[in-house]
Each structure stands twice: as C-alpha cells, then as structure tokens.
Amino acid sequence: MRITILIMRNLKLIISYDGTEFQGWQTQPGFRTVQETIQKHLEKITNQKITLYASGRTDTGVHAIAQVANFRVDSNLSESKILLGLNALLPDDISISEITEVPYDFHSVKDAKKKHYRYVIRQSGISDPLTRKFCHLVKQELDHKKMHKAAQQLIGTHDFRCFESEWPNRTNSIRTIYRTSINRMGPWIWFNIEGNGFLYNMVRAIAGTLIEIGRGHWPEDKILELIELKERKYAGPTAPAKGLFLVRVSYEDLTP
Amino acid sequence: MRITILIMRNLKLIISYDGTEFQGWQTQPGFRTVQETIQKHLEKITNQKITLYASGRTDTGVHAIAQVANFRVDSNLSESKILLGLNALLPDDISISEITEVPYDFHSVKDAKKKHYRYVIRQSGISDPLTRKFCHLVKQELDHKKMHKAAQQLIGTHDFRCFESEWPNRTNSIRTIYRTSINRMGPWIWFNIEGNGFLYNMVRAIAGTLIEIGRGHWPEDKILELIELKERKYAGPTAPAKGLFLVRVSYEDLTP
Numbered sequence: 448m449r450i451t452i453l454i455m456r457n458l459k460l461i462i463s464y465d466g467t468e469f470q471g472w473q474t475q476p477g478f479r480t481v482q483e484t485i486q487k488h489l490e491k492i493t494n495q496k497i498t499l500y501a502s503g504r505t506d507t508g509v510h511a512i513a514q515v516a517n518f519r520v521d522s523n524l525s526e527s528k529i530l531l532g533l534n535a536l537l538p539d540d541i542s543i544s545e546i547t548e549v550p551y552d553f554h555s556v557k558d559a560k561k562k563h564y565r566y567v568i569r570q571s572g573i574s575d576p577l578t579r580k581f582c583h584l585v586k587q588e589l590d591h592k593k594m595h596k597a598a599q600q601l602i603g604t605h606d607f608r609c610f611e612s613e614w615p616n617r618t619n620s621i622r623t624i625y626r627t628s629i630n631r632m633g634p635w636i637w638f639n640i641e642g643n644g645f646l647y648n649m650v651r652a653i654a655g656t657l658i659e660i661g662r663g664h665w666p667e668d669k670i671l672e673l674i675e676l677k678e679r680k681y682a683g684p685t686a687p688a689k690g691l692f693l694v695r696v697s698y699e700d701l702t703p
Numbered sequence: 704m705r706i707t708i709l710i711m712r713n714l715k716l717i718i719s720y721d722g723t724e725f726q727g728w729q730t731q732p733g734f735r736t737v738q739e740t741i742q743k744h745l746e747k748i749t750n751q752k753i754t755l756y757a758s759g760r761t762d763t764g765v766h767a768i769a770q771v772a773n774f775r776v777d778s779n780l781s782e783s784k785i786l787l788g789l790n791a792l793l794p795d796d797i798s799i800s801e802i803t804e805v806p807y808d809f810h811s812v813k814d815a816k817k818k819h820y821r822y823v824i825r826q827s828g829i830s831d832p833l834t835r836k837f838c839h840l841v842k843q844e845l846d847h848k849k850m851h852k853a854a855q856q857l858i859g860t861h862d863f864r865c866f867e868s869e870w871p872n873r874t875n876s877i878r879t880i881y882r883t884s885i886n887r888m889g890p891w892i893w894f895n896i897e898g899n900g901f902l903y904n905m906v907r908a909i910a911g912t913l914i915e916i917g918r919g920h921w922p923e924d925k926i927l928e929l930i931e932l933k934e935r936k937y938a939g940p941t942a943p944a945k946g947l948f949l950v951r952v953s954y955e956d957l958t959p
Contacts, residue, residue, distance in 0.1 A: 465832040510833060540832045576721040576796045577766060577837065 453521045457553055458529070460485075460499075461545040462514040466688065467580050468540055472504040472514075481505070481541060485516070488536040492529060493522045502559045502696040506648070508688030510581065512565075513544070515696040517555045553698075561625065561641055561697040566654040567690045568636040575634075582635075583654075583690035589661035591636050595629035597660045598638065600670040601653065602627060609673045609682050610656070612648035620646055629657070636661075639694075648685050656683030709777045713809055714785070716741075716755075717801040718770040722944065723836050724796055728760040728770075737761070737797060741772070744792040748785060749778045758815045758952040762904070764944030766837065768821075769800070771952040773811045809954075817881065817953040818901060822894040822910040823946045831890075838891075839910075839946035845917035847892050851885035853916045854894065856926040857909065858883060865929045865938050866912070868904035876902055885913070892917075895950075904941050912939035 462485070470478035474486070482499055489497040501516040522529075526546040533543050567582040569575060570589050575582075601624045608620035624642040631637075638654055656673065659665045665683075673682050718741070726734035730742070738755055745753040757772040778785075782802040789799050823838040825831060826845050831838075857880045864876035880898040887893075894910055912929065915921045921939075929938050 463832050465835070512833070534829065539830065539835050542830050542832050544829050573790065573800050574795060574798050576719050576798050577768070579721070579795050581833065 454523065455519050455521050455551065457517055457519050457549050457551050458526065459515060459517045459545075459547050459549045459553065459555065460543050462501075462511060462516060463542050463544060464511050464514070465540040465580070466505060466508045466510040469507065471507045471509065472501050481511075481514075482516075484538065484541060485533070485543075486518075488533055489518065489520075489529075491536065492532045493520050493524065495520055495522065500555050502555045503562065503645070503693070505691075505693055506688055509691045509693065510689075511693040513695050514693050515555045515559070515698075517549065517553060519551075555696070558698050559644070559696050560699065561643060562645060562693070563639065563641045563695040563697075564645065564650045565692045565694050566638040566640075566650060566686065567692065568638070568654075568658065568686075569634050570636055571634040580689055581692075583687045585636075585658055585662075587662040589636060589658065590663065591629050591631040591661060593667055594636070594638070594657045594661040597667045597670050598627040598629055598640070598653075598657060600668065600674075601640070605674050606677060607646055607649055607674065608677050609679060610649045610652040611646035611679060612652065612685060622646065622649075651685045651688065651691055652679070652682050654686035654690065658686065659683040710779065711775050711777050711807065713773055713775050713805050713807050714782065715771060715773045715801075715803050715805045715809065715811065716799050718757075718767060718772060719798050719800060720767050720770070721796040721836070722761060722764045722766040725763065727763045727765065728757050737767075737770075738772075740794065740797060741789070741799075742774075744789055745774065745776075745785075747792065748788045749776050749780065751776055751778065756811050758811045759818065759901070759949070761947075761949055762944055765947045765949065766945075767949040769951050770949050771811045771815070771954075773805065773809060775807075811952070814954050815900070815952050816955060817897055817899060818949070819895065819897045819951040819953075820901065820906045821948045821950050822896075822906060822942065823948065824892040824894070824910075824914065824942075825890050826892055827890040836945055837948075839943045841892075841914055841918075843918040845892060845914065846919065847885050847887040847917060849923055850892070850894070850913045850917040853923045853926050854883040854885055854896075854909075854913060856924065856930075857896070861930050862933060863902055863905055863930065864933050865935060866905045866908040867902035867935060868908065868941060878902065878905075907941045907944065907947055908935070908938050910942035910946065914942065915939040 472481045474483040486497050486499050497518050499516045499518045530546045569582040569584050574584050604623040626641045628639050728737045730739040742753050742755050753774050755772045755774045786802045825838040826841050830840050860879040882897045884895050
C-alpha cells in the first residue's frame with residue numbers, strides 16, 4: 448500500500464502589466480493573453496497544470512497596476528522562489544510584485560469586495576509620444592470640475608446597464624459605486640472610480656460619457672438621466688482601452 | 704528675362720520623441736532615425752529637399768521631451784499648416800509641439816546656450832511594466848542624498864573627458880555645468896543636469912557613476928577624483944539609454 452499526500456496550497460499573486468500587446472487577460476487560443484503567459488511559466492516552474500483566476504478579466508489594451516489572481520498548486524516551493532522564478536521568466540510587459548499563501552477557499556473573483564479603476568485623459572492639441580500608450584488624447588477643452596460633479600451621480604447602488612456594452616451580458620446589472628473623482632494637473636485629467644464590481648466596458652463607457660459632459664455636449668446631470676434610461680445607446684462612446692488602469696482590488700470586509 | 708525670387712525661411716521645431724524604436728537622431732542609411740523620419744515628411748509637405756539640424760544628436764534609445772531643430776525652406780506655407788501636416792503624417796512616437804520662424808542665421812546647434820537632461824532611475828526589486836521603457840531599474844538600495852551631494856561636484860567648468868565614451872572624439876572636452884540635482888519620490892530617483900553642452904555619452908556615464916556612489920561602492924568625492932584622472936575607464940558604467948531624456952534646450956543669452 449502506498450499513501451500519497453497532496454498538499455494543495457492556494458497562492459495569491461499581485462500582477463502589473465502593460466496591456467498594449469495583450470489581447471486582454473483571458474486565455475484565447477492563438478492570442479497572447481496575460482493569463483496564458485503567466486500560467487505557462489507557472490506550469491514550467493511547478494511542473495503542474497495551473498489555472499489562474501483573476502479578480503476580473505481586463506480587456507485588450509487595458510493596463511493593470513495591481514491585478515489580483517490566485518491558483519492552487521501541490522508544491523512546496525516557497526513563495527519567494529516562485530516569485531523570483533516567475534519574474535525571471537516573464538516578458539517585460541508583466542511583473543509580479545507579490546506572492547502570498549492564502550486560505551484554501553480564497554477566490555480572487557468571488558471574494559473581491561472593492562475594485563479601483565483609473566481612467567487617464569490627456570487634454571491637449573498635440574499628442575505626447577512618451578505617454579501615448581497610457582492615456583486617451585482629447586483635443587477639445589474639458590471642464591474637469593463639471594466632470595467631477597457629474598461623476599458624483601454615479602455614487603450609490605444603481606442598475607448600471609446603460610454603461611454595459613452588449614447588454615444583456617449578465618443577469619444582474621446592479622452595482623454599488625463608493626467613490627469617484629476627477630482631478631487635473633496641467634494637460635492630465637484622471638478619473639478614479641471605486642465600486643463593488645463593474646459591468647463589461649462600464650468604466651470606459653462612463654469615461655466616454657464624462658468626456659461628453661466635460662466638453663459641454665451634455666449637462667452635468669446627464670448621468671442620472673442615463674441611469675434612468677437603462678439603454679447603452681444613449682450614453683457616451685466607449686473610451687479607448689489604453690487610458691484604463693486596474694489600480695487595486697480589495698478583499699477586506701468593508702463594514703466599518 | 705525672368706526673375707525668380709527665392710524666399711528662404713528658417714523654421715525652428717520643438718520635437719518630442721519616444722526613443723525606444725529609433726536608432727537615435729542622426730540619419731543612417733537603413734536605420735529608422737528621428738531626423739530621417741521628420742525630414743522625409745517635411746519634404747513631402749514642402750516638396751523640397753530638407754536638411755534638419757538638431758541641437759544635438761541623441762543616441763539610440765534616448766528620449767526627448769523638447770528637442771530643438773531647424774531647417775531652411777523656400778515656402779510660404781504657414782507655420783501652423785506645416786505643424787498640422789507634419790503631426791498628421793508623423794508616426795505616433797514623434798510629435799512636434801511648435802514651429803516658429805526664426806532669424807535666417809539661427810542655428811539650433813551653434814546657438815544652443817544651455818541644455819537640460821534628465822536621467823530617471825527606478826529603485827526597486829521588481830520592474831514596472833508600465834514605465835519600463837522610460838527608466839533604468841536599479842535593484843540595490845541607493846542613497847539619493849549622497850548622490851545629490853556628489854553631483855554638486857560636477858558644477859563649474861571642467862575637462863569632462865573622464866565621462867566621454869570613445870575619447871578622443873573631440874578636440875575640446877571642456878564643458879560648463881550650471882546645475883545638477885537628484886530627487887526622490889518613492890521608487891523614483893531622477894537626476895537633472897544643465898550645462899552649456901555635453902560630450903558623447905557624458906550624461907549616461909555620470910548617471911552610471913552616481914549609481915555606484917549611491918549604492919555605496921564609491922565615496923561622495925569620487926567625481927572630483929575622476930575629473931582629475933581624465934580617463935573614461937575609471938568612471939562608472941554608461942547607464943542605459945532608456946532612462947535618459949533631453950528636457951530642454953535654451954537659446955537665450957545667459958548673462959543676467
């Protein structure tokens with residue numbers, strides 16, 4: 448008789464990536480994706496089949512400052528060894544800043560309590576070669592104070608299907624937004640938004656709508672009207688992916 | 704009898720570029736260079752042979768926030784028309800922020816009074832995919848205050864051949880440095896240097912030397928010693944091009 452003990456550990460990764468050259472997070476045969484790129488190298492290091500779950504699937508071209516993902520593995524390699532090995536193998540448009548062991552039932556998608564996205568706009572008549580892959584160039588003047596006020600209407604629990612591409616994608620389009628802000632420094636205007644979750648293309652549709660408000664095409668209270676209307680076609684265009692960053696995913700319980 | 708009047712104008716350009724995909728400024732057959740890329744489009748717009756002179760030839764991989772160049776042309780196309788046409792034709796890793804007519808004898812190389820370069824270091828154990836093309840990653844801890852003090856020894860008029868690659872390149876390696884500083888914010892350490900001119904690879908050799916000082920390999924007064932020694936081999940390594948930015952070129956007379 449032979450007894451084999453499998454010690455399955457659950458490891459959580461914090462991941463940064465430049466989304467420019469990826470077809471988004473999720474594995475798709477024939478495409479370069481973040482998930483497939485990391486999985487492939489994890490399989491090399493651990494010599495096992497790995498499935499990596501991210502807090503959310505970012506789209507083609509979207510960047511991440513701190514995406515969170517987890518995977519289960521039967522390996523006693525230390526976290527720091529995996530971290531070192533992985534960063535050595537990964538291409539330079541992905542890096543892992545942290546690997547920690549988490550409880551076996553932790554799941555980066557289901558347990559995510561809060562996500563923070565940022566959308567970066569450059570308001571200028573002339574594009575900037577040095578930052579062109581990390582912002583959306585808007586040539587018209589934008590009133591960022593008006594955009595900030597409009598963004599406050601997003602706060603609360605609403606049915607956000609007016610900002611969801613290709614609706615109906617999901618059964619439930621109700622989400623809670625905790626905080627939004629628009630700041631400006633010189634040509635840079637950035638939009639921060641935190642919520643318990645986001646629908647497909649929601650942040651980019653909101654950014655596109657706020658730009659329409661900022662350039663005076665729509666009034667400040669347009670957001671409330673759109674939420675009422677519940678149809679994607681009335682909201683602004685989906686702003687380009689390259690301006691969008693997944694900043695942080697929180698897992699702590701939000702009750703005070 | 705027929706009289707042709709040629710009205711040659713001298714136009715000054717302010718140019719930004721992401722140096723990553725260029726073999727530097729200067730035209731070289733078979734390579735993608737900034738000079739050749741801009742000239743080619745200027746020739747299309749003006750229908751004339753154009754020679755573009757830059758304040759200095761940046762190397763392969765070096766970036767520019769505001770490079771200055773000039774060219775002479777027999778054309779009455781307005782500056783704004785050339786600017787618009789050029790930006791429309793140029794690839795997205797170059798942009799022109801300004802075109803102005805300058806006196807016929809203005810020369811962007813000979814008349815440059817002051818140049819400002821910046822060298823950007825990221826001090827971190829982990830690389831950052833989002834900024835990897837615009838900084839030099841240093842994994843060792845760096846004492847930026849010590850680096851700042853050391854950099855002050857560069858100020859003044861010195862024979863800087865100890866920081867010049869492949870010396871002797873030039874007959875005169877005496878330059879004047881007006882101002883240097885090292886600042887830090889989180890993982891970012893940036894080195895600013897202003898002088899009346901710089902030798903080949905000089906800023907990168909200084910950056911490499913300051914890194915050696917910052918990580919404690921050399922004492923704070925090493926710079927003075929190197930200037931005395933007058934030999935490149937004693938100074939630090941040439942830091943990578945991707946951390947270097949040409950920030951500004953000044954043409955005003957510097958007398959107060």
